[in-house]
Each structure stands twice: as C-alpha cells, then as structure tokens.
Amino acid sequence: MALDATTVTAGAASGAPARPGLTLQRFARRRSTIAFIMALPLIAVIGGLVAWPAGYAIYLSTLNRRMTASIGLENFAILLESETFRMVIWQSCIFAFSAVVLKALLGFWLAHMLHHIPTKGQRIWRGMLLLPWVVPPALSTLGWWWMFDPSYSSLNWILNAIGAPSVPWLGEPWWARTSVIIVNVWAGTPFFMIMYLAALKSVPDQLYEAAAIDGATGWQGLRYVTLPMMRNIISITVLFSLIVTFANYDIVRVLTNGGPRDLTHVFASYAFQVGVLSGNIPRGAAVSLFMFPILAVVAFFVLRGVNQRNREMA
C-alpha cells in the first residue's frame, strides 16, 4: 500500500502543470538552446554573406539583361547552347580535378616527409612549406605572372641556361592552362599537407606496430593502415579543395584573364566577364550557379562515405 501511495504521489507531481517562468528557465538552460544562441552570430554572418547572395543570384539568373522582367530559365538554356560556355564547363572541370588530384598527391607526399622529420626540425619545414598558402593569392600570382612573362621569364631563363627552348607559358592554350594549374597547385598544396599531417599524427603508432608484426612492409603499411585510416580526412580535404578550386577566380584573372581566346576561363572568371565586364549580370549569375549541381553531387557522395565510415570506425 505504501508503494502505491508513493507511485500516486509521484504521478501527480509529474502531471502537475509547470509554472511558465520555470519552463522558460529550463528552455534557456538546455544545451541545445545555449548552443544555438552561441552559434547565432555565425548563423547571421553565413545568412548575410552566403545564403542571401546565393538566393539573390538565383533570383538574378531568372531576369532579362536589363533586369526588368523574368525570363525563367532562358539564361541557362542560352548558356548551354553556347560553345564558349560548354568549353568553360570542360575547362573548369579539367582545372579543378587535375589541380585537386595534384595537390592531394603532393600534399600527401610532403605530409609523409614532414611526419618522419624529428619534431624540432619539423616546425621550421612546416612553417616554410605553409608560406604559399599564407601569402595572399593575388600577390603571389603576380610573382608567378612575372616568372611566366614572355620577355622577362625567369623560368625561361633557367630553361635557356640548360639549353632548353623557351616556353610560351601564358601565350599558348595548353601551356596557359598548365600554368594556371601549376600556380593553383603551388598555392593549395600546403593546405592538403597540413590536413594530411594532422591525419597522419592521429593514426595510433600501435597500428603500425601491429602491422609490422603481422608482416607488413612500409608500402603495405601505407596501403592497408595509413590510407584507410586517413580516408575521411582525404575525402573532406578533397571536397573542400574541389569547392574552392572550382570557384577559383584570382589566379586566372591575374595570370591569363581567361585568354588566350577564352581557353583558360573557369566558371568564376567567365561569370565575371559575362556579368560585370559585358554588363549581363543575370547571365553572369546563371554562369556562377552552374557550379552548384556539380559540387552538390560530389559533396553528396563524399559526405555519405564519410558518415558511413564514421559510424563503422569512430
């Protein structure tokens, strides 16, 4: 009977209506509420600088050249029919994918080298190797532009010194595309390096020791332990870099300005040319929006893989 009485009392207490002040206090004290409040400034910044411009770009892309009337998806249809734009899509993809692959490979190699340098010396090398990523890209690209200059190219000077002919770095389409990729790889590799270095440091030493005892050579350790353990970081870094590289503007703008004959344009530089220089803002907005579906598909698959591995391993 005593137990019943207690149960009834407890039930009555939990069923009683809570005071509104108390509910508000509890709501304010909830971890999710506190987290939301603390994230609010960032949400406001993202809303103001990303969401609103993106929404506005979508709106702009549906307008006519004078921005006086809506023309639906006509800007997109015209772009898809344009041979130049189809070439820009192709160039953007080649530029982004080849640059990201090269950055990933070089970054991994550098990270691996750094990881095996004793901690004391590592700091100096890490600092030096990070420099290309830290220098503002517009400035460093100017330096590269001077090195690629047809008349004063220091690179050509070196080539000539060893008996090789001069290279038209920015004058011919193939070399111009290569030059743009080289500069992007130079500037972006340190980001991969530092991310991979952090990932390498997070692989427990005991896994390598277990692999060594299991019979793995250095190469097999890399293949069966290091790479699988780094897959999530590799995926996230590649995705992030792909987004940034696809949207790259400054290197193309400073080095080639899209030339020769529009053959080095990527989405961002072409959007600027169409939208700002040619005065067709709605079509420029449409150009920039073309990046979105390509990146969304890549992001979907990459993040799905990351989540799956997280569930299985973490």
Next chain:
Amino acid sequence: MAQVTLNRIVKEYEGGVQAVKGIDLDIADHEFVVLVGPSGCGKSTTLRMIAGLEEISRGEIRIAGNVVNDIPPRDRDIAMVFQNYALYPHMSVYDNMAFGLMLRKFPKEEIRRRVENAARILDIGMLLDRKPKALSGGQRQRVAMGRAIVRDPKVFLFDEPLSNLDAKLRVQMRTEIKKVHQTVNTTTIYVTHDQVEAMTLADRVVVMNHGVIEQVGPPQELYHRPLTKFVAGFIGSPAMNFIPARLANGGAALNVVLPGGITLPVPEERSRRYAAYAGKEVLFGLRPEHLTEIRPNDHRPNLAHLQLTPEVVEPMGMETLVYTWLEGTEVSARIDPAVAAAPGQALPLAADMGQMHLIDPQTDRVI
C-alpha cells in the same frame, strides 16, 4: 615453437638513460614466462626489443637459436597482443585476423580454415563480420588474441593485454589466456604490472625493477623464497609486512625484537642461517596471511603469540584484514571473518615464524 634467449640486453636512450641494464634470460620452448614489475621497470621495453619494435642498444636476442637483433619484426615470426588491442578499425574481425596471413600470401582456403579455427577456440565465431567498434572490450581482446593465434608463430608476446578491462572481465580473460596457452602451447612472454596475473598465469615469473631482473622462478618459489626485499614486497597481496627489528640472542635461540618490545622466537632450524646477524638491526618480514587469529588445535609448528590493537578493520567476506601501526610501520594481518575484531580492541594473534623472512637493511637482500 621456440626458445628465446636474452643475452646481456641493454636499452639506452639518448642522454644515457638506461631502461634495461644488461639482462640475461633463457625462455624454454612452450614456456609461459611473465615479466612483472612496477611502471618504468623496463619490462615493456624488453618485450618490445624481443618484438623488434625497439632497437637493442647492446646485447643479443635469439629466437629459435637465431640472432634477431637486426631482423625486422615481420621476419621474426612472432605475434603480439597489445594493451589497446591495436585492431585495425577499418577492417572486419575476420580481416583483422586474416591480415597477417594475407600479407604472407597464404591461400584463401587456408586463411579461412585458420581464422575459423581460432574463432572457435576463442568463441568469437559469430563476430567475424563485425567491425572492432561494434565489440566490447573483452571481445576485442579475444580478436587480438585470435589475430596472434592464426599466425601459429614461434612466440606469443603479450603487452599488458588485460589492463584495459574491468576487474571481472580481467579474471575471465586471464583464464581464457591460460586455456589458449594450454591448447596451442606456444612459447609465451607476457608483460604485466599485476602480480596476481603473473602468479596465476606463469610457468616462471621474472620480477624486474629499475631495468634489472630481481629474481626469476616459478610463482610458488617467488612467494615462499624471495631473494630481495623488492620481490618479497611485490609478490603477494596485501604486501608482506616489513617491520624494523633487532635480532637478539636469547640464550641458545635467537629472538626477533619488534618495536614496542614484542619478542618473537626464531625457529631453531634457522638459527644457524641468521647467526651472523645476531645483535644487528634487520627487517622482519611476515606476510599478512602468516599473521592470523589464534586457532584452536592449530598444529602449525613455530607459532608465536602476540597481541596487537587494530586501528582499521576491513571485512572482505571470506577474510578480514586488520591494520595496525607499530611505531610508524604499518602491519597487516589476515584473520577469519568469524573472529570479532574492532578498532581499538586488543586482538590476540598468532605469527607463523616458520614463514618469516629476515632482510639485511644494508643490501635489501633476504638473509
């Protein structure tokens, strides 16, 4: 299966710090040897040198008669179980166990047969498709052992494999390890800081301290005939009582005089052994289980009666531990739980002097 021989092994780090100071050890084929000692005593370093994970500064290690100093771990034909399991988190249990065989290019059928056989021994057959994350600590430890078993190596190395498990599981896994050794009978070197693990598992226990071997022997020998104060104190739980005492001449026999004037007669058969220390300061060592309540019809020879006043009483269920302090030295006794013992109340006790030890305080060696 193989013998392991350590010949004057030294591990010296930069700056001249020596973790292992020239140890010698012969481990016989099929033997289960446990290296035990406190943190920093050099036991794990020794094991890692045998595994090839740590360079040997000086000395020589032989496995199955071959010097392995410069042979990489993969070619030493050893298997190791780590404290943190070191399972590959991206591989299934099956792949974890099969990895070493796959690298050695075993046929797939043979790999399957061996993995399934090991899984049967360890009772983890139903876990083969799972990833390590989906396993409990005990299951992970079994998988780590399975990974070692499938290789059928010459030597098993265990580096504190039970330290991450809770007390109950530790006891259970201890039995499992012993069972596995009885089944596969591979030479095993096991490192632990837990003397109970050492005593229960080992054919021989190697007690290490400050980079040197204090004593090697079967568990019972270490328990009953420790050579040093360190071994006497390290083996056994609660630890042996060490009481500063004086060895006094009492006519024909010798007496141990404890603080507070408590006098205990030395058994006659030991008089000759201790004669040189008559009149000198010594450490009197007696395990708590040899300081008990006075039992009726107790036929143990060499019992001496004394009376102590417990300050702390710890009922453990199957026994009661009582603690008192003799002029600053803690003394513990193990008594029957049926005996009424209370703090502050004098308790008559029986000391089994046949089990006593005397230690030379100058050398810390058992006399």
